[in-house]
Amino acid sequence: MRLFVSPYILAAVFAWFVAQGLKYTIAMYAGRKLGSMRQLYLSGGMPSAHSASVAALLVVVGFKDGIDSAVFGLALLFAAVVMYDAIMVRRSSGEQGVALRWLFHHFKLKPENSFRTAKGxxxxxVFGGAILGLIIGLVVYFATL
Known part of the structure; x- marks a missing residue:
């Protein structure tokens, strides 16, 4: 059962949970209605849990395996793709979803299936999530020495 003591897995999972908890807390203080725990796992918002997870993993890989290792190169590429996707692809598709929802409402059309717009x-x-991930990656690395 080495999976649960792996600093790589621990950093990514811990960063995800901390980011989602912070996202919920920030939204609560911003005055948004948060009636259910479902808000803890929705996408979008500050900080990005995706970015926090990949940044935390990248930090641990860098410290444990070295920044000149092949696995660090892969982790860096993976982090860059995830963060780029969060800003460019997911954000753009979320904005398109909002526009579609407006069109359905404006023209009083009923979609065949209700849909949820997931924002990027x-x-x-993303920067906030990356900074959070950097901090959590450092904490996990030094805590697991």
Whole structure:
């Protein structure tokens, strides 16, 4: 059962949970209605849990395996793709979903299936998640020495 003591897995999972908890807390203080625990796992918002997870993993890989290792190169590429996707692809498709929802409402059309619009992240949310991941990656690395 080495999976649960792996600093790589621990950093990514811990960063995810901390980011989602912070996202819920930030939304609560911003005055949004948070009636259910479902808010803890929705996408979008500050900080990006995706960015926090991949940044935390990248930090642990860098410290444990070295920044000149092949696995660090892969982790860096993986982090870059995830963060780019959060800002560019997911954000754009979320905005398109909002526009579609407006069109359905404006023209009083009933979609065959109801749909949820999942928003992506702003650059600020991704940056916030990356900084959080960096901190959590450092904490996990030094705590597991």
């Amino acid at each position: 992240h702003t650059p600020k949310e």
